[in-house]
Amino acid sequence: MNERRISRFGEPPEAELPDDIAAIYAKNRERVGFVPNVFRAYARRPEHFRAFMQYHDVLMKGDGGLTRAEREAIVVAVSAENRCQYCVTAHGAALRVIGKDAIVAEQIAINWRTADISPRWHAMLAFASHVNETGFAATDAEIEELRAAGFSDDDVWDIAAIAAFFGFSNRMAGALDMRPNPEFYTMGRG
Amino acid sequence: MNERRISRFGEPPEAELPDDIAAIYAKNRERVGFVPNVFRAYARRPEHFRAFMQYHDVLMKGDGGLTRAEREAIVVAVSAENRCQYCVTAHGAALRVIGKDAIVAEQIAINWRTADISPRWHAMLAFASHVNETGFAATDAEIEELRAAGFSDDDVWDIAAIAAFFGFSNRMAGALDMRPNPEFYTMGRG
Amino acid sequence: MNERRISRFGEPPEAELPDDIAAIYAKNRERVGFVPNVFRAYARRPEHFRAFMQYHDVLMKGDGGLTRAEREAIVVAVSAENRCQYCVTAHGAALRVIGKDAIVAEQIAINWRTADISPRWHAMLAFASHVNETGFAATDAEIEELRAAGFSDDDVWDIAAIAAFFGFSNRMAGALDMRPNPEFYTMGRG
Amino acid sequence: MNERRISRFGEPPEAELPDDIAAIYAKNRERVGFVPNVFRAYARRPEHFRAFMQYHDVLMKGDGGLTRAEREAIVVAVSAENRCQYCVTAHGAALRVIGKDAIVAEQIAINWRTADISPRWHAMLAFASHVNETGFAATDAEIEELRAAGFSDDDVWDIAAIAAFFGFSNRMAGALDMRPNPEFYTMGRG
């Protein structure tokens, strides 16, 4: 097997990182034991790094009616449809850890339509999958169905925003040929 | 014709806007004479508003080798492929104004493949269109071609990032049923 | 910008035009101020010119229950789905003029599904769009829905015939690389 | 098996046909022994009947560099891709008779790509198939290849026009649920 690279355009030397980005590297090493390659790849463009991470945190850690596991499930389902090597691996690991059901996490990474999920998750992922299609425009009927399934307007917004933002992220990973850290493959499997 | 709405989820009362967002409304009224509906729709979620606008500005106004017109051309070409009512209209107007060729702007809004554009723009939009496809992952050969056409690694990054970010934006407009302001239809036609 | 050509295969010298075609050139100059490039391109093959124009006139000006604006709306919606540079531009102009609502005309040119149109127009364009798909064959249920929306059998025929004929015309424009006259871009914008 | 109908919208009584259409019925009965259902179905709208038949004859019987068998081969290949019940049956019969090779005719009706045809026919049908795709616009390189294969500009026009016109005809047959006459199934099989 070839040595695995970080990304097509490499990564900047750590000594040259701006302080805020160096601090994020340090925090990741402390918390999860390594720096995810998405940080290393984006560090090449500090302004892009900051904008990406800020938006990411609003979507994945911000206020809202969706649980952390639900947000990760949307990312994994959409990334699987886009066949994104980096995001299925990294967020698949996150979903195994956060969702506390490694089998369901794996099933969503293969095909959410045949995963053992609740009706709420099915409705949520069906909408996320629709958002991910080319030419998506929600119909009023579709929004009504989501409301009937218990989702608020802001929940609908969040499902759409997470699905669409990671479609963006999947494409950046595809442009940069971003490679998953080996650590992700074993996280949350115990 | 029905009255045109801002978005499916409405807009917040202006009196309740946070100061930074109220300032952006004011600046838009001063500069272009109206508040684009994307601001009104996003104002419902101030944290999302700020994250979106910050990333938008990095991509559209940040440093880089692509001209302002080239960046808008990518947005229009991708938004046309995604058939986004809001983005084709608003960024079509921007491209007419910034690109100073209303006919070419219109052609890109219909089909960049048959627009009267330079080989550089053709290579740029062909890559942006590829980024926009489901399951996109760039091949090394494709990146080499872009380099041969004069694009730097950061240019490649920027084309991909603009194309993919507006694919995200197109989907948010589709989820929110975001409607273009009437003013956009006539801008830059003189 | 490159000089814009009429079509890939050029146009015949006006001095050599058959009388009936020369008369049509003259009438167009008188009425709209220029000769649409579709005439110039087809004039290379007079028998094709005549057959095309005769069928065009039966469909667009013949008896039937559809208004002139409705017929143009079908042409614009289908041409947009086929991304035909010539037809979206020329018939988009016609729809702005005939339909007397430049904004709705523009919306249909981008995406009829999110345009501000009546339920009747939505049913009409949904059927036209279905006709335009590869492998189209109408189901009885679909025809019943059109009847319930107030369309007669001949209306159904006309929607299908206009949608399908302009799918043919779109493909001829794509084969000939037919270019819109610059005049079309500004017609009906006032 | 259900009784086979002519078309969804029926056919007019023969006693009420205009003279020119009645004459075409008579000529068909004399020459091939029956009136093809496309005539019966179109007779409901005499102006459409006349426009369709005139254009049909320009394309299929007019001057040009393509043989009659080549023109029918284009119709069969495109109609097969559109899965048109009426046109594959009726023009499949015509190709068996005119092309004088019933096996190759049958092969083209199934899949021209794996039919036993000459390089000239392969180039011709590959272009016709491209014309038939949604969003078709010929590239200059593609036209050059056709010229290199011996096709003139008017031949390119004719291939495109026949392919696109029968895509229109296929869709009309799909709208009208036009049914093939039983006689077509056995013609040219001897």
Next chain:
Amino acid sequence: MNERRISRFGEPPEAELPDDIAAIYAKNRERVGFVPNVFRAYARRPEHFRAFMQYHDVLMKGDGGLTRAEREAIVVAVSAENRCQYCVTAHGAALRVIGKDAIVAEQIAINWRTADISPRWHAMLAFASHVNETGFAATDAEIEELRAAGFSDDDVWDIAAIAAFFGFSNRMAGALDMRPNPEFYTMGRG
């Protein structure tokens, strides 16, 4: 026309065939007058030949609630969707003979959706066609509809198995460029 080959990789000399395969050749010559090319092509790999024929016979001749004609109809409908030159020709002939309605057999070979078939056959072929799609996974609702149409669980299994097995067979024919015997074209046409 070029000489028609058996398959891309030829066929083994008959003198070298294993006894069981030679016996099958002999039986075919006796019963239908020739050895179908699928046998000749597979004879190159005797273990594959035997596995293919055993499974084929379980599906097409084994116990079950579907008639022989129904099984052949599934094969023809799926092979037509996969545009398989060998299978549409060979199984189209079988359906003409077994189904005793050459016209309906031909219609299914063109497009089962517009063929003159019973509601039972329509439900059966609609499910077979769904099975044939990439990414197929049956929904519970779809299975319920089949039960409501009178199909047992084993019937559902058999429709799926026949549809999917011949999708496999179609692809093998496409890999081997397997050519139909000329005899198939005229069988069952009388």
Next chain:
Amino acid sequence: MNERRISRFGEPPEAELPDDIAAIYAKNRERVGFVPNVFRAYARRPEHFRAFMQYHDVLMKGDGGLTRAEREAIVVAVSAENRCQYCVTAHGAALRVIGKDAIVAEQIAINWRTADISPRWHAMLAFASHVNETGFAATDAEIEELRAAGFSDDDVWDIAAIAAFFGFSNRMAGALDMRPNPEFYTMGRG
């Protein structure tokens, strides 16, 4: 999480299994510690069970130029494209064990195009992926490329046969809603 079922149509009581199938259950329990659900599901139809397993063994264990790991890689790549819950899980596990590189196995399960594989594997999986498409028919040029990459005619046959047979198997799993045994998720991860 819901209790996971074997398949939509259940499984037969073990006491009623034919001896040969009971022996296969016993052998699996001895070797891998459990009976894969594909056996349990197919045991409902013993003749289908036997035909499936015989063909499976010819393809996966028979003579030929492809290694065991290569054969499993084809199964995983195709099953991932068909998004088959059962086959990606069960054969993903097999590839981790047999291929001795769990990371590459995981990468192929996500997207073989961006996996860290050799040029030989890339050519092999590109062909397998092409076989898996609807309407596949190999071109001579494609076969020549495979020969140039070192594959014999029988290797080409085997790649196609494995890819197509598991496309069949994927569809059966989709029809039966076949569920992976929990054991597969952790196999070969150590």
